[in-house]
Amino acid sequence: MGRPPCCDKIGVKKGPWTPEEDITLVSYIQEHGPGNWKSVPIKTGLLRCSKSCRLRWTNYLRPGIKRGNFTDQEEKLIIHLQALLGNRWAAIATYLPERTDNDIKNYWNTHLKKKLQKHEANNANKSKGQWERRLQTDINLAKQALQQALSLDNTKPTNNSITIPSSSSSSTYASSTENISKLLEGWMGSVKPSSVGLANSESTESLVSEVSETESKPSLGDQVPLAILENWLFDDSFVGGSEGLFGLSIENGCGMY
């Protein structure tokens, strides 16, 4: 017999959230902060299970979520990270604080995977180009570095260590132009301005800088010396602007999937 559904209680509502429910949830979190999700439906009177409340908050209502099209730089970063980390969307999302893991996952499944498959097919019979060979080498090196890093137990933080940022960090919160946080005008007063409106045209390097320098970076639980990986990842990602990784991957085929 299988595990019973978590939300099989009679009276637990499913399906799309209404604006009224959003307001109720956001108002509660505004007052109490995110967390202790089990108590949220009880204290708010929402006819939703705790998991549904948490997902609604993290995937849609949370301030700082950027909606709309992904930029080329974001695409490049996702492609790089997916090649490195696989389908670990939550880990990938820590490098794109304005995007949720769900968004990244959806974008990968609906856009990037198809694009890459298409161009891989188009270039299936072509020999590997210089760039592709370099990318494959880079990936191998990065994987080695990652494995090395992860194999170190109880590694003490060093100057070369980084702490992987978490999307749940308050420091990564920013005002959103589109989402339901509009309902909370005035609430965002305490949000760090530098992360507000990190628009598409703005350099993700500022994010990288924030990632590597901000002392308030939250952790996924481990601090690992990923400097090599970080340098490789970000240096390579943003070289050449529009001529960067993704453009090349589209033109030349990635060959790693």
Next chain:
DNA sequence: AAAGTCCCCAACCGCTTAGTC
């Protein structure tokens, strides 16, 4: 204009992990 098909993404399901007793 209507019907059919495609595509996107919000939300759900169920498994895993972490924390507590």
Next chain:
DNA sequence: AGACTAAGCGGTTGGGGACTT
């Protein structure tokens, strides 16, 4: 150490809008 619970995560689904015929 093991049981239990809550939270986190990734895979999948289905409603509805966009597009095509």
